[in-house]
Amino acid sequence: MSSEPIIRFNDVSKVFRRPDGRGDFVAVDKLSFEICKGEIVAVLGKTGCGKSTMFNIVAGLTEATSGEARVVGHDPFREFDFFRGKIGIVFQGDRLMPWRTALDNVLLGLQILDTDPTQAEATARAWLTRLGLAGHESDYPHALSGGMRQRVSIARAFAVDPEILLCDEPFSALDEMTARDLRAEFVRLVRQNNKTAVFITHQVNEAMEIGDRVLVFHRPARIAYETRLAGADEAHRHEAHDEIMKVLGAEAATAGLAAG
C-alpha cells in the first residue's frame, strides 16, 4: 500500500437550505481526512450523521459548500468528466435498471465508457461468473433475489475497473448470512484488484470486519474517532470496538438531549 493520498478532505462543509425556509441544515462540518491508495476505509456513523453527503461529495454528485475535496488531486464535482471510469459505486439499494437483464446492467458502465462491445460483453460475463451469477445473464432484476441483485450491482461497479470504489451501506438490506458472504467476497475482490475503497456503514461489526481503518463520524459529519485495524492484534481490536461503542453512545446521548 502506498502512502499517497487518493482522497483528501480539508475542512469540507456542506450546508443545505431547508425546503420550508427555516434556515440552514449543516450535514458536513469542517470534515478533514485522507485516504491512501489501496486502503479500505470504513466510515461509521449513526443514520443522518452526514455519511451519505460525504459519499456524494466524493462521488461528485454534490458540491461542498466550503473547504477542499480532492480525489486523485481533482475536484470531483467541478471536474466531473475527468472521473469517467475512475470511480465505481455500490449503492445502498441495488439500483438495477429493471428493463435491463443482469448482463445488460453490468454492461451499462462499459457502454457509457464506449468500451468495444465484444470486449465489454466478455468483461461483463466474466464479472457475473466471478460473483457466482453464471447462468443468470439473461434474467431481469425482478427474477433475482436481493443478494443476487446486489451481486450484479457489485459486478457493475467492478466491471469498469475503477481506481476507487465507493460503497454506501450496500448490504444493509440483506439478511445477515448473505451480507456476510458478500462482505467477504467484496474485500477479496478489492484486495485482488488493488482498489481503494470507502465503505459506509452504520454497523460496528461490519466496519471492523471490512476496514483497514475505521472513521467514526459525529453528527454533523466530522471525525469523532479514528483507528487503524490493518494488522492490529485482538487486544487492539477489542479496545477499538469499545471506544467506537463509547463514541456512538455519547453521540446518541447528545442527540437525545438535543431532541429533548
Added chain:
Amino acid sequence: MIGSRTVRALQAAAGMIVLAALWQIMSMIFPPFLFPPVPQIITRTVEVLITGSLLVDVLLTAWRIFGGLFGAFILGGVLALVIGQSRTMENYITPVLTFFQGIPALSWVVFAIIWFHGIEFRVLFIMVMTTLPAFTFQILDAFRSMSKDLFEMTMSFRPRRWTLFRFLIVPTILPGILTAWKVNLGNAARVVVVAELVGATGGVGYQLLRQQQLFDMAGAMAWTLQLVLFVLVVQQTINAIEAWVLRYRAVSERAM
C-alpha cells in the same frame, strides 16, 4: 381448459353480440332509415373496405390522425424536455398549454378555417393543437417520475448527454409515451371527424356528412365503424408493442 385470454375475448364478443342483438330488435320496431338491420350495416362496412375509391377516404383519415399525432408528439416531447429542465420555462409554457387545453376542438376548427386555406394544413393544425397539451403533460409526467436513484447511479459513470438520454431517459419515459399515444389516439379519432365534417373534401368525416345529407343511417354506421376498426387495430398494435417493450415487468400469477 380455456385460458384467461380466451375467456376475456369471449366476454368481449358476448358484449358486442348483445349490442348487435338489441340493435337488430330496434330495427324490427323502427323504420330502416332510423335503425337499419345489422346485416345491412355489415355489408356496407365490408363494401367500404373492399372498394378502392371508398377505402381511400379511410386511409386519408388514418393518415391525418397519424400526421397530427406525430406532429403533436414531436412538439410535445420537445416542450416536455424544455419544461423538465427549466423551472422558468415551465412557468412560461404551462399556463399557455393549460389555456389551449380549455379550448374546445370545434373552436380550433373555426380558427383553422378562418386562418388557413389549405385543407390538409387546417386538419393538421387542428389535430396538433388539440392533442399537444395532453402529449406534453403526459411526457413531462413520465420524465418527472424518473427514479432519482437510477439517475444518480447512471450519473456516477459520467455519461455524455446523448448517452444519458439513450440509456436512462428514453427507457424511463417509454411507458408514458405509449400510454400517451393510446389516450390521444381516441381523442384524435374524434377530433379528425369534426375537422373533416366542417372543412374537408375527403375522409371519414366528409363521408359521414354525405350520409347525413342522404339520410343514410346504414352508410353513417358503416363509416363510423371504419374509424372504430382503425382505432382498435392501432390500439392493439400499440398494446403489442407495449407488451414487448415492457416484457421485463414482473407479473403476479394472481389475476387482478
